[in-house]
Amino acid sequence: MRSYWDTTAWQAYDLVVIGGGIIGISTAISYAERHPDHRVVVLERGHVPFGATTRNAGFACFGSLSEIAHDIDLMGVDAAHDLVRMRLDGLRILMQRCGTESIAYNHDGGSEIFLEDHPALRRIDDVNAVLRDIINENAFQQRNDLRAAYGLSHDVVALIHTSHEGTLHSGKMLRRLWKLAAERGVEIRTGSTVTSITSNNSSVRMQCASVQQTVDIVCSNVVVATNAMIPSLVQSPAIPPILPGRGQVLVTEPIPGLSLRGSFHMDEGYYYFRELDGRVLLGGGRNIDIDGEATLSHDTTQRIQDVLEHVLRTVILPHQPSINIEHRWAGTMAFTENKQPVVAVAEPRVIVAFGCNGMGIALGSALGEQCADLLHT
Numbered sequence: 001m002r003s004y005w006d007t008t009a010w011q012a013y014d015l016v017v018i019g020g021g022i023i024g025i026s027t028a029i030s031y032a033e034r035h036p037d038h039r040v041v042v043l044e045r046g047h048v049p050f051g052a053t054t055r056n057a058g059f060a061c062f063g064s065l066s067e068i069a070h071d072i073d074l075m076g077v078d079a080a081h082d083l084v085r086m087r088l089d090g091l092r093i094l095m096q097r098c099g100t101e102s103i104a105y106n107h108d109g110g111s112e113i114f115l116e117d118h119p120a121l122r123r124i125d126d127v128n129a130v131l132r133d134i135i136n137e138n139a140f141q142q143r144n145d146l147r148a149a150y151g152l153s154h155d156v157v158a159l160i161h162t163s164h165e166g167t168l169h170s171g172k173m174l175r176r177l178w179k180l181a182a183e184r185g186v187e188i189r190t191g192s193t194v195t196s197i198t199s200n201n202s203s204v205r206m207q208c209a210s211v212q213q214t215v216d217i218v219c220s221n222v223v224v225a226t227n228a229m230i231p232s233l234v235q236s237p238a239i240p241p242i243l244p245g246r247g248q249v250l251v252t253e254p255i256p257g258l259s260l261r262g263s264f265h266m267d268e269g270y271y272y273f274r275e276l277d278g279r280v281l282l283g284g285g286r287n288i289d290i291d292g293e294a295t296l297s298h299d300t301t302q303r304i305q306d307v308l309e310h311v312l313r314t315v316i317l318p319h320q321p322s323i324n325i326e327h328r329w330a331g332t333m334a335f336t337e338n339k340q341p342v343v344a345v346a347e348p349r350v351i352v353a354f355g356c357n358g359m360g361i362a363l364g365s366a367l368g369e370q371c372a373d374l375l376h377t
């Protein structure tokens, strides 16, 4: 049995956020900034964060030419335009909160490379026109001259560059956000796995299991920000389908004379690479096995890693005789059918937030603001 002190001081909150990734912690920060006297806790199952936010590639990006052209076809000009605006708003909030130094942000621009002709190359003027009121200049420029400067393969037939993209250190970014949340009075409890939630019009109850104990927590509001794991806690007709997608990554040993700068996208975003402390970080390959990669598993697979190594040796480092791989990992992304992120009231006082579709660094802070807008006070 719990003491009176526990139930009134340790198990009662105005807001519980489940999941300590970028969406969860950004929500906690946005809410705490608006309600400094409210009690807010973030419950994170890992002893350190254990989600996509510290398993990604660290691109602070808003979408490549071919991705945005694809989005225009999928969702229409207005929705694609607004989605880019939301990504850039999210990046602006993130940078205002964190600054550049603490998250190792480099504003080196981004490039999309094409190994063959692609219809998006003929749409550059149209896409630039769609984004003009957000970016105030041409977002994308054809810069084939950079192919040699970056040491890329001659198989690269076109390079589209944007100066509005950067890279950062995802681990430092989340550490910084956790620190900012704590400074605003947010409690963060690691090793705390929420196993069930029930809600009514006045409060929400949940069970939270840690190594030593299982506790009941009562609160006024919950935000569930557990990425593609949301359905294990909340199911509701208000939640559109969440499509999990595993992303696999490798990082090479330091490469002497590496001349890559900024971030790189290839194959409509299915491959991405960057320089990282003199190494190459390369991720992607999900398109090789879409069904097999629709998983919550964090394991890497030989099949995808082999494809990544092939891209590494033939496209990115064609002149490098031998390359050792120092790190390999995988993480889970939450995709939606219409590529739009979701912030929705799933049950009374229970909000879900997910669906960054592979761009959570950009969208996470904006979704945190949207959650804070919806919360009861």
Ligand SMILES: Cc1cc2nc3c(=O)[nH]c(=O)nc-3n(C[C@H](O)[C@H](O)[C@H](O)COP(=O)(O)OP(=O)(O)OC[C@H]3O[C@@H](n4cnc5c(N)ncnc54)[C@H](O)[C@@H]3O)c2cc1C
Pocket (backbone or CB within 6 Å): 018, 019, 020, 021, 022, 023, 024, 043, 044, 045, 046, 049, 050, 051, 052, 053, 054, 055, 056, 057, 058, 059, 060, 061, 192, 193, 194, 195, 225, 226, 227, 229, 233, 246, 247, 248, 249, 283, 330, 331, 332, 333, 334, 353, 354, 355, 356, 357, 358, 359, 360, 361, 362, 363, 364
């Ligand atoms: C390989 C890879 C590369 C990527 N590259 C980029 C990139 O370069 N740029 C970009 O913008 N985006 C990228 N993304 C996408 C980005 O990382 C995600 O969109 C973003 O991190 C999602 O944030 P989140 O807060 O929703 O989820 P997460 O970061 O996954 O956070 C969810 C948290 O919930 C916790 N949790 C789960 N269940 C429970 C529970 N029951 N109780 C308590 N806690 C729980 C998890 O441990 C986790 O820490 C990439 C993703 C992957 C996998």
